[in-house]
Amino acid sequence: MIRFGTIGTNWIVDRFIDAASKLEDFSLQAVYSRTEEKAKAFAEKHGVAQTYTSMKEMAASSDIDAVYIASPTSLHAEHAIECMKQGKHVLVEKAIASNEVEVKQMIEVAKQHNVLLMEALKTxxxxxxxxxxxxxxxxxxxxxxxxxxxxxxxxxxxxxxxxxxxxxxxxxxxxxxxxxxxxxxxxxxxxxxxxxxxxxxxxxxxxxxxxxxxxxxxxxxxxxxxxxxxxxxxxxxxxxxxxxxxxxxxxxxxxxxxxxxxxxxxxxxxxxxxxxxxxYYEAQAFIDLIKDGKTECPINSFANSLIxxxxxxxxxxxxxxxxxxxx
CATH class of the missing domain: 3.30.360.10 (Dihydrodipicolinate Reductase; domain 2)
Structure with a gap:
């Protein structure tokens, strides 16, 4: 079972949870939002007890293996790096980051901490x-x-x-x-x-x-x-x-x-x-890669995201x- 936390409370997170919930190895453990009100409302909608308004606290949680990030693109790099430094696998909604500099930083941190980093480009x-x-x-x-x-x-x-x-x-x-x-x-x-x-x-x-x-x-x-x-x-x-x-x-x-x-x-x-x-298919691929001990997706690869x-x-x-x- 891969225990997930989510960052963001918009419709795309709802859609991801709906898709991933069809996979037997997916478990939603926690949700993050900048405001407690939004976090609690979103968690209640999806039957989750654990909420966070502190990114650092969620990243450090021992109850989470992986994080799906759907915050604004300008925050993707910051959020992903914080989570990966705490050993969390990260699935980042497209676009993976604002520019090449940020993507390279994210890849470097993923390699340093031996975690999976994947851009959530579903196609x-x-x-x-x-x-x-x-x-x-x-x-x-x-x-x-x-x-x-x-x-x-x-x-x-x-x-x-x-x-x-x-x-x-x-x-x-x-x-x-x-x-x-x-x-x-x-x-x-x-x-x-x-x-x-x-x-x-x-x-x-x-x-x-x-x-x-x-x-x-x-x-x-x-x-x-x-x-x-x-x-x-x-x-x-x-x-x-x-x-x-x-x-x-x-x-x-x-x-x-x-x-x-x-x-x-x-x-x-x-x-x-x-x-x-x-x-459904990107969620399945991400979970399978984690279970197989992989730290890069061969389809949504670092090279493809950088290009x-x-x-x-x-x-x-x-x-x-x-x-x-x-x-």
Whole structure:
């Protein structure tokens, strides 16, 4: 049994607990929030007795083996490092940190304390992402990767009323690129590695974060293009184009229907049934790695997290998004 503590009380933590609770080796022992009222309300909702308002106290607890971190991105590194120094395994919600410097610090602490550090990017653990990877050879030499994830945020309504919530506040390391664009970028890195160069564009909001944007990346023999937004919706699928056919992916963040369209006009549906809550698979992978004594995930590896963070950071510099943690 792996005993978990959680950091954060938002909807994504609810969803993680719902997914992980389906695993027989998962046990929720404690929750943390900065305020006692929120901590107690969240703990009561999930039937947990132990609450913390002190990060150091929870990190030092002998009743916890691992921590799921879903605090604002600007706090990921601080919270993860505190927990790992106390010997806790850490699953950190995407984006793993604000910038490369923080990610490297986190990896170093994980190695020093011999604990598992993993970025909670769910897509790459899904059966239908593995399907894409396993069938990639069928479309011949890949020439283009295209991914789109544009999801209108309800917080944008508040923004237009003059109320700036975390989603559009740079001090929390936020914006559409790091929050939404990562779902397009990480799978590309997992499939094709690090690109040679990139060009980014964005529509900037008055707070200094991007409301929407796009990136074109170049590899030696292919191109990648991604578009992302928190101020519009998009309904187009993502696609990997090869010389012999294309793989069509209904949703790059949570693929449920995947098919190959060949040049001769034939179609092959290759998708599989999978759990409705896509976080189930990352929770399963994380717990299995702990049980196997592993300190790095081969799928959401340190290299993949660093490359993805580097792409986001390069793009941020081009479009002019600066976080306080960059200083």
């Amino acid at each position: 790459t653990h899904l059966p239908n992402f593995k399907v894409v990877k396993d069938h990639l050879h069928k479309i011949g030499p890949v020439r283009r990767y295209f991914a789109s994830y544009c999801q209108y945020s309800s917080r944008y309504d508040k923004f237009n009323e003059g109320i700036v919530l975390n989603a559009f506040d740079p001090k929390f390391s936020n914006g559409s690129l790091i929050d939404i664009g990562i779902y397009c970028i990480y799978p590309m890195v997992a499939l094709f590695g690090e690109p040679d160069n990139l060009q980014a564009n964005a529509y900037m909001l008055s707070t200094g974060v991007d409301g929407q944007g796009s990136i074109i990346v170049n590899y030696e023999k292919m191109q990648g293009s991604v578009m992302f937004s928190k101020i519009t919706n998009s309904y187009v699928p993502s696609e990997i184009q090869g010389e012999d056919g294309s793989i069509i992916i209904d949703s790059i963040s949570e693929p449920t229907h995947v098919e190959i369209r060949y040049h001769d006009g034939s179609t092959e549906v290759i998708s599989k049934e999978q759990e409705a809550n896509a976080m 993805t963070t580097s792409i986001i950071e390069q793009a941020r510099k081009q479009i002019g998004v600066v976080f306080p943690s960059d200083q």
